[in-house]
Amino acid sequence: MDAPELPTQYYTFKDCLARQIIARSPSDSSSDVDDAQLDDFSSFLASEVWDILPSTLRDASYETRATVPDLETMSLDNVPPSFSDTLTSYALCPDDDGAETFLRRVLSSYAADVTAPPPPWPSTRTKECELCERDVPLTYHHLIPRSTHAKVLKRKWHPESMINSVAWLCRPCHTAVHRFARTDELARNYYTMQLLLERDEIQRWKSYAAKQRYGVKRG
Template identity: 40%
Template sequence: MTTGNFHVFRDCLFSNVVEKLTEATKKTPNRSSPGKKARQNESEPEPSGPDPSELADFSDYLATDIFSSLPEKFQALSHHQYRNDIVNSNKWSLPLTLTVLEELSAHLPGDINDSLTAYGLIEPPKSDMQSFMAPVFSGYISAVTTPPLKWTETRTTACEICERDWVPVTYHHLIPKQVHAKVLKRNWHEEHRLNSVAWLCRACHSFVHRMASNEELAREWYTVDLICQREDVQKWSQWVRRVRWNRT
């Protein structure tokens, strides 16, 4: 097993577990009035449900069983391999085709489906193991095949939101690339700021993109300091900081 890649895969899976449970929390009805409920749903709720250590253990168990069952070439994916192996670069290009998703899912141990169902992460027939794993596979491929950046010297050893230094960090474009043209056209920021990044763990990275749209991130949340001023981010960082992995 490629240890570094496993850590990335585990983080992607953990992020998806948290996101699915957060979605389930949002859908849970409460006794408040419709107007109050609508206002509450406008912001990301404080994570609730299982303890972070429980989610960490569960995600670690899932990741270990799933990653070890996947093809060796998939486990060892890297930017160098992706760039120099035409066959695999075409096969693993994003978005993943249904054929590739089915092929990867076919490698998964049979008891994984039961575990995901028992935890409420999939609800047959509305959702299945393949639909749950699709963003995990995609996030993993994106993370391990991304070319080195010219601003890698800004890389931190710890996530800039939760401050955990025992999990892999990824770069987050503080001004999302998808809205660069609009940013310049509307004079929101100077051009030299477009490539500024923050180094976030996969879980915090996913949280930031759930908390606001790309346009909102560019206009209002374009520095780590601004992001960390949000109450929902502060609650999230306190919660996720308690996640530790028991195995390496």
């Protein structure tokens, strides 16, 4: 049986562990953790403590940021000895309470990362159309059409942080998307580019549009 898929928060936590390992590694390079081992090492440490973290921390996101526990006072009594022993063995925690300090710093970085607000959508602008992949002038397509925002929030179709998400499309592709699906359908079922690209009409349009030369006048 395949192992259950881990949430994205787990991988963020592992990345925060890796950053702290790098920051705490002895500057004389005497530590046995090298670049090739860093992924395995941080994965091992993450797997040791992930399940003992409170669910409000493991499931933390921008929407649930108010439920994140106080990391300064949160009890870490149930951290397995193997976690502390491993850090000590690799000279990452030279003092007695070093493992706890190490983990609190990791958790502080993790909480900041997973509860950060989404980037302003205009900053996600691409050079190429996200549908036909041509390097042409772009418009932004509201993946959740603006006219549906009130309904989306009232019916809780999507979290508020997604409400202004956009894709950067050329004008022909932008028009095509709105031709192939109604506004409510776009809002509820096709609110990411990945979902849009699962639709047969969009795939057929993409294949066609990718071959068209921009700016060529047709008789």
